[in-house]
Amino acid sequence: MEAPQASPDSSSEECTVLEALPGKGTALICSQHKGKVSALYCLVCENAVCEDCMNGEHAEHPTDSLEKAVDQQLAALQDKVDSAKNRLPQIREAVQYLREILQQLNSQRSSIEEDIHSSFSELHKTLDTRKSVLLMELEVTYGLKQKVLQAQLDTLLQEESAINYNCSLTSEALDGGSKASVLQAHKEAGERLGDLSSQGLPLQPEENDQLDLMMEIEGLRKSIHNLGTIVTTNAVASQTEASGDGLEQCIVGQPASVIITTRDKAGGLCKTGNAIISAEVYTPDGSIADGEIVDMKNGTYEFQYTVKKEGNFSLALRLYDQHIKGSPFQLKVSSSPDDSPTTTTAANAASTGSSDGGARKRSAKSPGSRSRQKGVRRGGSLFSTPKKRVNPIEDDLIFRIGTKGRNKGEFTNLQGVAACSEGRILIADSNNQCVQIFSNTGEFQSRFGVRGRSPGQLQRPTGVAVHPNGDIIIADYDNKWVSIFSSEGKYKAKLGSGRLMGPKGVSVDQNGHVIVVDNKACTVFIFQPSGKLITKFGSRGNGDRQFAGPHFAAVNNNNEIIITDFHNHSVKVFNADGEFLLKFGSNGEGNGQFNAPTGVAVDVNGNIIVADWGNSRIQVFDGSGSFLSYINTAADPLYGPQGLALTSDGHVVVADSGNHCFKVYRYLQ
Structure with missing residues (x-):
């Protein structure tokens, strides 16, 4: 059999083809010397050659066995394949984000x-x-x-x-x-x-x-023409930079300053303000520094801070919740200028970026930054009945209250739910900027709340809880603080201002402390009702002590704190000091799995009730996180459930945000 001839435009180096020879199986055949098998590999030309080739133009070239060369190239190719595959988790994470x-x-x-x-x-x-x-x-x-x-x-x-x-x-x-x-x-x-x-x-x-x-129409026309502005920037964290003395020397008790320059994806300077930037200065033991971000309105921002003691600090600068170039920065704070070395940039942001001791002190943010999500309508929670039904739930809806609107008993994006021993159900009506109160049987009783950004006003109430003394505690997502009202709806105080970035859910522990789930900061704060911070825990990530969009909290009889972790599709349990105890759940539609959990409540037996937002259902677990049962909502399917609670007469009330109503289901404890 003749060896195939090389094409007219083939180079002399392309001298081998695959061909089956009698008694030799499939081999590499030299195209320059008919019938010759290429058994060697020219290291200079990087090509397979036959013995005749070695006696000719490749005579002076070093060679190796073809088999060895193929093995080496196979190993090299495998390394490249493995290297490429190693990028897949990063790509998938980026795609998800x-x-x-x-x-x-x-x-x-x-x-x-x-x-x-x-x-x-x-x-x-x-x-x-x-x-x-x-x-x-x-x-x-x-x-x-x-x-x-x-x-x-x-x-x-x-x-x-x-x-x-x-x-x-x-x-x-x-x-x-x-x-x-x-x-x-x-x-x-x-x-x-x-x-x-x-x-x-x-x-x-x-x-x-x-x-x-007399009609001053012209002035009004100009005002209407300029009414409202869509606020945004093109700034991205990967291109945004920090500079200034505050990155070079830090002296105890003396103000330090850092300039943050925002840039777009191509590295171009952003020339407008209103970017959402946050900064935190902390030590591993949780010590923090006072600071404030000033928007220069030209695309640059100044972070001014003062450290009150010596030590090693970390400075984390984030744009839209992502570290900017070089963040977090390592700072060594000394008592005099002579002792203060220059700043070194952290090579690995994860070394301090996930520190549980990190405390967000002051944040400058543009208006908005809302996080409204819609559930995918499903045909009810028709999942297989588990074998274990320790805590069975009857499958019937008692009643539903509400339609979309702005009047009494109407809602627009209701979120948080609370219930109190006086037989009242409280609903945080987010887009109507109020809290509405009903009896356990669904009769409207009252509502309070005025839209605004001043103390006593509400901008986007998302979480609500009732203190044992009767006070009503409201997480205000857009105002970035928690407001406290009397049981009659009269404003009393606020807490967390300057620390919180986006409080989503609130709860009260057995000591009367206020638990705040900060959705934006991915941190849980615990305050005294006076506003004094007791402790905090959590950071952004998927570790046991980390969160990705935490939503609501509940407290069990052991004073343990239960948090729903929205994007990590899990529920996590901590003790009152913030120490991790356990977590349960994974992403999916099966029993015990979640697609973005939201509301959570605990019954007298310690069983945990969870609103499964993406799966539009409610599941029940025992105190160890083992799946027990579910509430069958097939008769009136949920559409993106948010907060839930247990009423004083022992039933489950849930905010059905997609259907603009709340529903009460029978629940047998």
Whole structure:
């Protein structure tokens, strides 16, 4: 069999092809020397060669066995394959994160779109009200003027008629010519004519005809033209840089300053402000420094801070919750300038970025940063019944309350739920900026809340809890603090301002301490009701003591804190000091699995009830995290359940955010 000829444009180096030879199996055949097997590998030309090739142009070239060369190249290729595969987890993580950002972006767009419609609807109502007032004022003013002028006109017309009548009677008497007629007319009409001729009449207008309208339309038109702004930047953390003395020397008690320069994906300077930047200075033992971020409104930001003691500190600078270039930075704080070395940049951000002692002190953020998510409608929680049903739940809905709207008993993106021993159910009505209160049987009782960013106002209430003393505790996501109201809805105090980035859920432990789940900071804070920070734990990540979008919290009879970890698809349990105890759950649709858990509650037996947001269902676990049962919602399927709680009469109440209502289900403890 002849060896195939090389194509006309093939180089002399491409001298081998695969071919089956009698008795030799498949071998590499030299295309330059017919029928010759290439058994060697030219190290200079990096090609397989035969013996004739070695006697010719490759005579001076070092060679190796073809088998060895193939093995080496096979190993090299395998190393490259392994190296490429090692990138897959990073790529998958990046893909997941980008999908989350896209989801957040879509949620932001939907939320802002709703706010725009709501704001302009309110403006339309205000304009219509003002229009009605102006028209009413016009009618009242016109009526008063018209009444005066019409009365004057009627008086003059009556006098004119009286004069004409009496003059006519008198003329007839005079025309008769008899003396008797004259005497009679003089007696009857003369006195009246005298009165009419001498009576003072309102001959001059007693009112004017002025009715003018002053409308400052041009100024209003300009205001409307400039009404509202979509706030955003193109800044990305991977290109954003930090500089300044605060990265070079830190002296105890002296202010230090760091300049943060935001850049876009191509490295270009961002020229507008309002980026969401956060900063934290901390030591492994949790010590923190006072600081504040100042937005220069030109794409740069100044972080000013003061450290009050010597030691090794970490400075973490984040843009949109991601470390910027070089962050976290290592700082050695000394008592005098001579002792202060230059800053060294952390080579591995994970060495300090996940420190549980990290405390967020001050954050400068642009308006918004909402996180509204929609559930995927499912055909109910029709999962197989587990063999173990220690805590069976009846499969019937007691009642549902609410529709989409802004009136009493109506909701727009309800989230947090709480219940108290007085038989009340409290709902955090997020987009209506209020808390609505109902009885255990669903009767509306009251509501409170005024939209705004001042203390006592609500901007985006997401979590709600009731303190044993009756106070109502509200997590305000957009105001970045927790507000405390009396049981009647009167404002009392706030806590966490300056520390919190995005409080989502709140709860109260057995000591009366307030537990705050900070969704943005991925941290759980524990405060005294006075606002003093007791402890905090957690950071961003997927470790046991880390979170990825934590949502709500509950406390069991052992004063253990149970947190739903939204993006890690799990539930985690900690003791009162923040020490990790256990976690359960994984991503999926099976029994005991989650697709982004949200609300959580604990019954008197220590069983844990979890709202499974993405799977639109409610599951029940024992205190160790073993799956027990579920609430069958097939009759009226949930659509993105959020917060849930146990009512004082022992039933489960859940915020069905996608259906704009809350539902109460029977629950047998």
